[in-house]
Amino acid sequence: MKIPVLFIVTSLILTFSLQGETVKDREGAVRADAKKMEGTDRWLYNDLETAFAEAEKSGKPIMVVLRCVPCLACMGIDTELLMESGTLSSLMDEFVRVRVINANSLDLSLFQFDYDLSFSVIFLNADKTIYGRFGSWEHQKDSQNRATSGLRQAMERSLALHRNLERYQESLEGKKGDPMPYRTPVDMPQLGDRYEKELDWSGQVVKSCVHCHQIGDAIRLSYRDEGKVLPIEWIAPYPAPETIGLTFKEDPVMEIDRVEAGSPAAEAGLQSGDQIQFLEGQPLISVADVSWVLHHASSTGSLDVQFSRGGATSEATISLPAGWREKSDLSRRVGTWPMRAMAFGGMKLQDLDDDQRRRLNLSLDALALEVPHLGQYNKHGAAKRQGFQKGDIIVEIDGSSQRMTESALLARHLLTRKPGEKVPTVVLRNGKRVELKMPIQ
Numbered sequence: 482m483k484i485p486v487l488f489i490v491t492s493l494i495l496t497f498s499l500q501g502e503t504v505k506d507r508e509g510a511v512r513a514d515a516k517k518m519e520g521t522d523r524w525l526y527n528d529l530e531t532a533f534a535e536a537e538k539s540g541k542p543i544m545v546v547l548r549c550v551p552c553l554a555c556m557g558i559d560t561e562l563l564m565e566s567g568t569l570s571s572l573m574d575e576f577v578r579v580r581v582i583n584a585n586s587l588d589l590s591l592f593q594f595d596y597d598l599s600f601s602v603i604f605l606n607a608d609k610t611i612y613g614r615f616g617s618w619e620h621q622k623d624s625q626n627r628a629t630s631g632l633r634q635a636m637e638r639s640l641a642l643h644r645n646l647e648r649y650q651e652s653l654e655g656k657k658g659d660p661m662p663y664r665t666p667v668d669m670p671q672l673g674d675r676y677e678k679e680l681d682w683s684g685q686v687v688k689s690c691v692h693c694h695q696i697g698d699a700i701r702l703s704y705r706d707e708g709k710v711l712p713i714e715w716i717a718p719y720p721a722p723e724t725i726g727l728t729f730k731e732d733p734v735m736e737i738d739r740v741e742a743g744s745p746a747a748e749a750g751l752q753s754g755d756q757i758q759f760l761e762g763q764p765l766i767s768v769a770d771v772s773w774v775l776h777h778a779s780s781t782g783s784l785d786v787q788f789s790r791g792g793a794t795s796e797a798t799i800s801l802p803a804g805w806r807e808k809s810d811l812s813r814r815v816g817t818w819p820m821r822a823m824a825f826g827g828m829k830l831q832d833l834d835d836d837q838r839r840r841l842n843l844s845l846d847a848l849a850l851e852v853p854h855l856g857q858y859n860k861h862g863a864a865k866r867q868g869f870q871k872g873d874i875i876v877e878i879d880g881s882s883q884r885m886t887e888s889a890l891l892a893r894h895l896l897t898r899k900p901g902e903k904v905p906t907v908v909l910r911n912g913k914r915v916e917l918k919m920p921i922q
Contacts, residue, residue: 827856
């Protein structure tokens with residue numbers, strides 16, 4: 482029996498990156514997952530068309546789980562989700578459930594989410610109204626994390642929106658995706674020449690899969706292919722709430738745990754214990770919904786917040802200062818690897834901590850980016866071909882020695898530099914200053 486499936490892979494090549502670590506037998510893992518799904522009536526396996534028909538007939542909302550099966554990240558919560566007698570089992574009965582495991586023929590106008598995650602959930606109505614998104618970087622960092630509190634609350638909030646759809650319909654408009662120039666990933670020129678809409682179950686199924694992160698990679702590459710700089714929303718996609726100074730509790734999910742002093746959130750007057758109800762007019766079901774709003778926020782502007790404090794509803798405005806997105810930590814994102822080739826010629830950079838700087842007699846305020854990894858081949862070997870070496874410490878770039886993180890430098894180069902440029906760079910190597918040219922691609 483041929484089973485049509487989708488297979489999202491966050492990273493299969495860069496296995497030294499935590500979210501890219503995979504099981505040893507990736508091919509076997511995918512086939513085993515398909516075989517397991519054959520024996521259950523709790524899930525539709527990639528059959529989105531049937532899911533919408535069932536939702537229309539039953540009146541239930543749809544729960545679409547997008548999962549990278551071979552990826553070790555998020556394995557714990559995925560295991561918990563699939564347990565038929567698990568803590569989420571009875572709640573899941575309220576949904577039409579679909580398990581999607583690859584990205585080849587996803588409708589890009591509908592399925593817009595953080596493509597660097599290996600486990601994401603989208604809740605929606607039969608008419609394709611989106612109630613919200615769930616995706617956890619905490620689970621991404623800890624493969625054994627089986628905590629389901631955040632997902633449970635996202636499910637409960639989605640059900641509440643579904644039951645009161647007429648009331649919330651207008652406020653859910655902001656959760657619709659942006660228009661996309663291509664209908665599916667395989668319609669994108671960067672992917673269509675290598676992949677088909679269906680997986681090759683008679684051959685090597687893993688190699689026939691469009692990895693989820695490749696959607697973001699293809700979008701960025703389309704700009705570079707035209708010799709353009711990248712827009713900041715695709716350099717630092719789906720910013721974490723911490724970028725504007727907010728950290729949320731796991732339970733209750735939208736209650737603020739901490740507000741960073743001096744941050745945009747603090748300047749707006751938000752406090753620990755406040756419960757965010759609406760952001761930019763959108764009801765929130767999870768922290769991923771906050772990242773969705775931030776992804777679509779302007780580079781400078783403001784965000785309207787409605788929150789509850791002490792039982793009373795209040796409103797605030799978060800002002801976004803210039804450069805707020807550049808505070809995003811991009812180091813753990815699998816989509817950062819191809820951007821490193823674009824911005825640094827294939828180097829991974831790491832800001833030396835204060836103790837390391839003191840041992841090397843380097844200023845705490847000065848640029849000091851070590852090269853812990855140096856690419857070897859193709860575009861990832863460009864820096865090596867320019868003379869950079871593993872262990873080099875970059876202390877000056879284009880005449881500037883101001884301290885910055887790898888993420889900040891990556892954003893600066895991709896926002897301002899075009900392919901073909903070479904940036905004057907000074908590295909510290911064995912105690913000596915060496916002048917090089919950093920390649921931009």
